[in-house]
Amino acid sequence: MLPSLLIVFREVFEAGLIIGIVMAVTSSVPGRGLWVAGGVIAGVLGACVVALFTGGLSELFGGSGQELFNAGILGFAVLMLGWHNVWMARHGREMAAEMRAAGQAVVTGSKSLAALAVVVMIAVLREGSEVVLFLYGVAAAQGGADLSMAAGGAVGLVLGAIVCLLTYLGLITIPTRYLFAVTSTLITLLAAGMAAQAIAFLQQANILTVFDETVWNTSWLLSDSSLLGRALHTLIGYVDQPTAMQLIAYAATLAVILVLMRLFAVPPAQRPRAA
């Protein structure tokens, strides 16, 4: 029971952190629960498909199929997160004003919701495929799922869901006027972390071979496979032995998103003047 509990918990908790953040980011948009739920369901279905085709996927592209797939979907998630932040920088203010005035469902909100729902789907798909493969393998080896494995998996799932809930509840206690800044920072860090992860897969596939020296080794301080290490890995992209290329990608993603947010922010001339 313990192995299935631990593995399920580990993966669910990583996806749970992302889902909790997305739920908090969109807390003022009505109907976002449906979008996020849709993302989760799509992710679970996708995870089953990926698990089913793991063998075939690995064989593609001269044995680098898995790495390219992971780099691809992570890269796409980075684009979605970046787009969300830029879009909110442009439309966030007008959206909040509209909602206060009308107090009803806002169509413009659904565009950024779609992008975040895709991010949720990608997170659930990545973590979920490992859970599916692991549980399926254990069940196959035992000749069928037994109570102990199912119980372990269920407890792991519940614990992971609790992490998601705690993340969400913790974030929504932030006063509204700071919430936008905090959540857009979290989203930017999530994107930078995922970009570094995508680079790691490209380096693993030997598609990217420059700047592959390990820049530092802080595994003595915090291993990225420990629970706290995994949390920081998901939230801010912490890696205990990053390569130079990963750091470059991390910094570049931060820079690009911040610059684009600046560029697209509502110009001062269009904001109401105090004087």
Added chain:
Amino acid sequence: MIKRTVMRSGRSLLAATMLASAAILAAAPACADDAVTLSLEIKDHRFDPAELHAPPGKPITLRVKNASSIAAEIESSDVHFEKVIAAGAEATIRVRPLQPGRYNFFDDFHHETQGVLVVP
């Protein structure tokens, strides 16, 4: 005004990206025809062999067969790889040339399964 700024910065971003890609491709090392191939099997929650040896400075091709009935995720922080291998399947991991040292790897689904790649 924003549109013009975006157009201009868009063009310079594109130019910068092309230059960067050209530089990266130019710096990429030549084909690895002299790669060393090592074979590894995962069975009964153990790596067989648990200790691998490879010469320094040569690219390594690691062929891993998962001979157990449960999926494994072979991972290494030291060497930077992470790959899920379904039960009964085989996977290839290409490792860049390494300096002398001991590089640990493990099965992320079963942490007791540990192995080490020794480069003298």
